[in-house]
Amino acid sequence: MNFDYIIGGFLGVIVGILLTYIATKRHFVRLEEALRSRFDVEAREARLAQKEEQSELELNYRNKELDLTRAIATREDELKIRARELEREGERQSEQQAQVDLKFKELAREQRLLGDAEHEAEKIRRLYRLKLHQITQMERDEARQLLMKSTERECEQEIRELRQSLLGRAEADVASEARRILLAAMQRITSQPMNDATATVVNLPSEEMKGRIIGREGRNIRTFEHATGTTLMIDETPDSVLISCFDPVRREIARIALEALLRDGRIHPSSIEDEVVRAEEEMRANVIDLGEGALRKLRLHDVHPEVVALLGKLHYRLSNNQNTLAHSVEVANLCALIASEIGLDPMIAKRAGLFHDIGKAVDEDYEGSHATVGAEIIKQYGEDARVVNAAAAHHQEVSAESAYAGLVMVADSLSAVRPGARASSIDGFIQRVRSIEDIAAAQAGVSEAYAVQAGREVRVIVEPEIVNDEEARQLARTIRQRIEEQLNYPGTVEITVIREQRFSETAV
Template structure:
């Protein structure tokens, strides 16, 4: 009994010791974990501080490298500038050396000439020598003045020619023009043969009514599904086209409905004319234009000049004037108005007498346009003297628009035939050496032999050629005749 008790007590004490030992071990582990955690935190903080120090050091080094790169770039730029200055200085030195060599050769020639002259005048008297030297000085002075003038004129001519060519080429390249339409007839589609018969009408009464109301010629052949409206007046042709399309769509075709439809289309076309004029002003960003001028601008859409749409031509000339004015430092808006209104007289009826240029000028002056615009339009055909630079600007822009390739839809064969006829007509005249038709056949230049023809005969030749052109040739617009008679002096040094 006592042994079992002792064993139980011993087991109990052992259990207590074991529990105490486990608690101490657990406390020790907790303490070790806490110490480890604190150590990790301290290491983490140290790492973060070290990282910040390294990042700061990296930024400082990058800034230092950037500064060194900037310094190196500045040194490179300075070296490039010095190298460019050295090259320029070397070029100037080479040019100066070349000029110096030329001057030395020139001085040597003069020195040799003077020595030769001195050897010749050994036997002259003093008075003869003085007179000879005075004559020599006057001759040398005149030759020097002429040479300087010739060099200055040549340099200025080249400079102005290059600048003018640059301005004109830059201006022309910025214009994209719509190609012209060489038409005097319009095709109207017909849905079927029955409709074609109804348009013709009994014994042709409907087609005669259409031609009478519109003033056009209708041509119906065996070609299926089409009818040709022919007229040289584009306004009449447009009215007939719209009226035919409406009659075909409506289906009621008889003389009364034809007359009513044509009248309605003609009235609507008046509103369309105003819309076209306003659209052209909007395209050019112009304002302050009188309504009467707007209406006349719209009418230009239905006018052709050498098969070129007059309104499109006027808008193109306005663009040319604006671009040229911008290049020359002038007012581009004022130049636009000159270009847009220069052919306005082609839409004016018989209320204004005179040419289309003078009629347009009178109308523009009546409605308060700028005097420079009025003068430029009036001077566009040399009828009045130009009073401002805008008149010359308009002439240049008009020539650019009219003479560029494809501007006016003349048939190629007809154009070549006209040019050949002009050249052949002038080449047959006595004393003519060369003939050139230029400006798309608008000007003929005749070079005569100066030893066979004097100035008075050259003037008479120009009048004779002009008269023969008027009598023998058919041509649109005007043709300028220029006769050139040059005097040439040739000497041969041996």
């Protein structure tokens, strides 16, 4: 019995060990399967992460490739444009060289003719000296003095005519070349006609809106006028409100705010202040867009944001009913075209033309004329010294330091006087005509002066006993210079000096 008990216990131990082994083995198998499953999941996640990273790298690569392709295309376009500009510059240089060669040939021919004339004159002088010595037996110095006086008397008229001919030919050549360059530049400019300036008027949906704009005891209109710095004229026209202000930017802000209030329908002091703030923000964004639009049109870069904002403000300022921003863009294009014709840097000329009136966009905080103030502003923001001087000197308030200042003066005048650019009042026209006549009549020897053809021509009658032909010619130049210095006028003024003598007798 004890043996059986021992054997049974031994078998029980063995069975327990076997069961424990089997249970342990199963546990390890399950653990191994769990680890293998987790490893598989991690491996799949790693593969997915690798694929995502690879896709992202490929996408970045394609984006960079597209950016580089666009940059290369842009650079190629710039290089093509530069190549065309260089080609045109080479053609212009060739034409100028040909003109210079032709001038040298003409000069050489004139020198040969002059040498021949001097040789003939020397021969004639020797012959005269010999004859005088033979005839009068004068001393050498006496004969020389007599011969010189005689020659001066004989050649005085010829010398005067030659001088007038040479001066007239030089002036004609210069005027012809200047006219050719200006016409070539002006014909390439597409100009917009002048639009009549009108007051800022806001239409009302109904007449009863006027009462809502005024508000109880005038609170609304006072709040609006105080917030915008403008004046509302309510009873001037039916179903509309007139906004009055000297500052066109404030007037535009008031218009935007008032139209927004009319659309909303709720008009009270707090809503008015909110709409004015929103209108000011919209106006700031608008002037920046206008300035950037002008820069895009002219293909200019590297302009300070403050200067861009000032350019946009020029859109709301008028000079004799001419939009100042449009005028500045037109002057910039004219400067660039004329600079290309005469061999100057067109980009510098374009910047000078665009910024020449930027001082008109600043307020009363800046003291000085718009030319000097604008020059100081663009100088502060790092503009080229030639551009700064051209802006400061375009009204001759400071001395011109480069040819770009003269370019801006010419282009500014062309843009201002082209047909349809500006409007003038009848009072200004009459004053200009009287000023032209007064300048002509103030000269010595002038008996009468009349401005004709709407001030395009002045006819000056002189006293023939006081003024000779040469003095009459000089008088025309003097009157031209005085008119150019003292008056501002559209187009040109022709000066005609009339010197006439009449003699009459009556036979009976």
